[in-house]
Amino acid sequence: MDPLFAPPAETWHPVSVKLRTLHRLVLVLWTVVPAVVVCVALALLLQWWWPVAAVAGVAVAVLVWGWFWAARNQAAWGFAENAEDLWIRHGVAWRKIVAVPYGRVQYVDVTAGPLERSLGIAKVSLHTASSHTSAVIPGIPSDEAARLRDRLTELRKTRGSGI
């Protein structure tokens, strides 16, 4: 592992593999449905077979690439709870670490859309007084997300320092 993105403690706590499933579901929805519609329209209305093949080819390519991207993206997410701050890392090509001291957390959000709820995962976002702090952890199992939120809120109180 690159020393620049090494965990602060022993390891990065990974996010749920269901994040892959979520990304892949969204990907399939957003490629297959439009591709099928376009292909059917081209085939039935115009009977242009070459464009149909081209659209189908692009859709398959996007699907294959996205399938692997989802896996790498999920593997790149990680967080680590230090004694004093929460570290979050993400990104494959553009890598990023955000470290937020517990005392600086103003509030913690847990959000889950319908797809996420059906998969039993949620997104935890931390907010500080700075809007540049983009501390978001997607793909946390719902019960763990609630626990994380409660723990962070508790730590915020004991180490809280306002602005």
Place this chain on the structure above:
Amino acid sequence: MAPGSEHPALPPQEALPAVGQRTHPASALVRVWLWVAAGLVGFGRDVLEGGPERSLLSALWIGLAIVAAAAVLGIAFGYLSWRFTRYFIDGREVRVESGVLTRRSRRAPYERIQSVDVAEPFAARIFGLCELRIELAGGDDSRVSLQYLRRGEADRLRAMLLQRAYEAGSQALRETAAVPAPAAPGVAGSDGAGTAPPGPPPVPSLDLSPPILVVPPTRLVVATVLSAEFLTPAVFLTALVVGGVVFPGLIVFGVVPLLLWAGQVIMSRVIAQWGFTLRRAPTGLHVTRGLLSRISQTIPYDRVQAVVSRQAALWRPLHLHRAEVTVAGASRDSDDSGSATLVPAATPEEVRRVLAELFADVDPSAVPKVRAPRRSWLLAPVGWRFRAAGSDGHAFVAEQGWVTHRTDVVPHAKTQSVTLSQGPLQRLRGVADVAVHTPDGPVAARGRSLDAADARALATTQLVLARRAREALGEA
């Protein structure tokens, strides 16, 4: 309070009787110019649409009638709104009640008062009046203003309200905190809830302290003319005029927005900062500025988060700098109106002196910094030479920019979060960015394309230093 209470019906809130007072009667006249201006616009439209058959004399008479009617309406509305506006000062708060049909009541409890400023908007200045602005902590609608008062009355009220706010603040502090003053009084930029150090409250002085910084207007004009913000529209404008000689007709489309742009820069950098004077006040640095509208505002010590100092390319031979502050909870549009300005144009020595007022121990030039390595030229062919970041026991400092140098200074106790990031090209060169986040404002402290190991070390030490600084302020 002053006698002349004309409103005995209101129940007193405490032992102190509530005294309803009116603002100065001439307040009714201050807003009349708005009506007159509206009348003039109406007259202008009338002339344009009237056609050629009307004589000049009749047009003038009609215009005069319109403007007079507008003025009368303006005075009538002004009188009504003055008549129905009263302010009350009692043992707990200032309350302003206004509104002819819909009554409105604004309250300013003493313990929530952040600053009390006297402003002189241009229209009010004509009548020798000024506005008392009371800034409150928290909330969106956090300003209560008294429009308009005589200067002497406003100064007297300001002193009294500051005194009461100070007493309310220190009383709240005595009630909540059993801990004796954690930070030594006088440590500028102390953090957290304790806005006022406990102890016998000194009488907050008015503008009697000698100014820390006075910016002469000539320097302001020279600095603005040489700044990138002014030169950009000016160069475009010249190009357009030169181009217009060759291709007439081109000018019309481009000139107006460019003139507006240049005018806006001159408004915010010269007119709004005219006679910029900085003084030390008990709760913050007190700024007075403005040519048309005199503005007097306070930059509260405990809400200053970070400072950025900028130097445009053409300012270098003149040794001039401009500094801006990020103030917690300041409105987002503050950058345009120039109220985030700490120093409009000053020598490094003066900037250091002002900075020392805000952060006692911070000296950005003395902070050891790591420079961006030569191999990062791929990401910034010229700029890499100017990129550096570092921290000492007091602050994180980041430098960047080759046309306009900027130095961002974040005291450790104000660090909100820390970011490390690396793009593919940066990975190829073994460099990375480190950023220290502060609340929204002009400051953005980023050490760009530093050596990866340096960046990581800076980020980890920053977290430790920030924690120590917070603990040292006794907030843990």
